[in-house]
Amino acid sequence: MKSLALYLESLPQWKNDMKMQHYFASFPPRSVNPHAYDERLGFWKEVIGFAVANALLDSATHTTLTADGLSRKFNRKNCEPIGLATVLSEMKASKEIVELSEYMSEAGVLSWVIGNLVLAPLRWGVTQVLGTKSSPREVSGRFVLMPAVAGIAERIRSIHSEASSSTDHIMTLEQFGSRFSSRASPNSEVPLSGEDISIVVRYLEQRMIISTDYSESIGVIVKFKNPKHQKLLPITDLDRNIVTIKTTIDTLNQQIIQLESKETELTRQAQERVRNHQRVRALFCLKQKKAIQEVLHRRMESLNSLVSIMLKIQGAETDAEIFAAYSVGADALKTVLNQNGLTVERVDDTMGKLRDVLASEQEIEEAIRSGQESLHGTSGIDDDELERELDQLLNQEQATEARRASPQSHLLHALESLPAPSASVPVTEAPSSKRDRLEMPLEAM
Incomplete structure (x- = not known):
């Protein structure tokens, strides 16, 4: 898919004015019509997820989105969806999107575990009872789209399963990017960026699939878990x-x-x-x-x-x-x-x-x-x-210039290299050399 516009035009819903009026409208309280609320939310989650993963919202990233100005990217017939802030609020509450600064912070692993295993179920239960209180203006900044990161990480794991040697499990961050930036990208025309690689590495590290270390002489070192070992070993x-x-x-x-x-x-x-x-x-x-x-x-x-x-x-x-x-x-x-x-x-x-x-x-x-x-x-x-x-180069050059300057000499040389007529063949011409016979028509020219 080359552009967001082509992707949107390929959706059956996008061609239906009545459906799009429904999707472009603001979200009513979920308690009014839970089915319609979830169906509209699911549509926008799928569209945003595909657009981010394939770098259609921003060609520089497959893993992040910017909340500010997101509605303008989905303009249809001079209309913009007015419920995307609710969609982002729901995705943020369910940890489908995480603030980039929080994700890449030192405490990112701990906050991710607590947010998913403790706070997310509690937040979901409160939302079902009280409804969503997030305001559209409360969602801004850059976010990491976790489903997109998970998809790329799974591709990397599948590609790395081809490794046949223990030395293939250890590499620098640059070698990691060179190996996976194109092959693991959801969009073959747009490789993973350096930021994408860093985000995916953090994701794999959080799930104990890889370990990382830093060396002043080498830089960041990445080590995959060896399938022969039960647990991920530290870098030695x-x-x-x-x-x-x-x-x-x-x-x-x-x-x-x-x-x-x-x-x-x-x-x-x-x-x-x-x-x-x-x-x-x-x-x-x-x-x-x-x-x-x-x-x-x-x-x-x-x-x-x-x-x-x-x-x-x-x-x-x-x-x-x-x-x-x-x-x-x-x-x-x-x-x-x-x-x-x-x-x-x-x-x-x-x-x-x-x-x-x-x-x-x-x-x-x-x-x-x-x-x-x-x-x-x-x-x-x-x-x-x-x-x-x-001298060899000079001789080659002089021979080339001689051939270009004297085409007659080239013809004379070719004629002289021909074999003489056999004695059994009668000669009827007047006695003359081959050179004379050639030079007469040449002079006439």
Whole structure:
């Protein structure tokens, strides 16, 4: 559904003037006609719910609505419904809508439980006896539509049920959004917004489907309940290490794509410089290309190593297998050693980490020194190879220009490549070369 107007026009009631007069009128007390009251209320709840869930009221959200100005969005033949404030009051009383500020507050979980299990039944009973006292002017601000949130959360649970590895249950909030923003959206043309994702994450967390944590280096971490476990487990250091590896893999993939694009662009620039007879600039482009290729090669090796580690972790089902797969990482190894109560090995691990840090520092110094040399010279680059590649580009360009400039030479060359006539075939022409026979008609032209 592309717009609210198209959705409303698809409703049979919307085309019936008599029915719409009934729906657009104000709500009388429920005690007067409970059936008509509930039928009108149900119509508007369904319409508002579908419009919010499919981002028809506001293209930026699938989960929230703004009470102010809501009636104007349902304008029909220059008329606006005057009973929507009652609808919102009823939805607020039944907790179908919750104020956004309350929902996202620190006490949101407790207030939600109390509101649903204690206050909502009591409020409903009082309403049946005394009627609704809410005034239309009392409902304003932004609200979270809980049925819409529940629908999105159920889609996310269904999609996540496809996860086959324990590492698929842990991710960053950004990875969560990338995975579910389009697939879990009720409207395939409008993905879930960042606000929608935060609201749904809070909903899933309230129902103990996921747990969340925050890390300064990673950000918000989201962990789904593992179906193999009876309860939701807290996020551990091992989980944080897995998220770090997954985030690094994503970063390396992005860098590789950028480097490959840069390499292609430098090749194109070198070819263009050759066509423009700019030999020095073409050579400079080729030097940049070689440097990009070296960086790309290192990034590919790093990516391959991390992917191999992830594959080992995904194949590990016991703590011992996880320990064996993660022994290549100092941080993960330290976690496993602590969990198993080891002592001597813990000291050895710390010393190993110290040696790794010192080795890394030396590699960094060497990399900086090598980079400085490459900025002032041609360290690591074979100039003869670059010259041969440049000469090859020049020869290709000269051959192309020669073919374009001399079509007669091209024809002469093609004719000379033809085989000579057999001796058994009689020759009746006057003695002359093939070149003479071709040049006579060409000169006549």
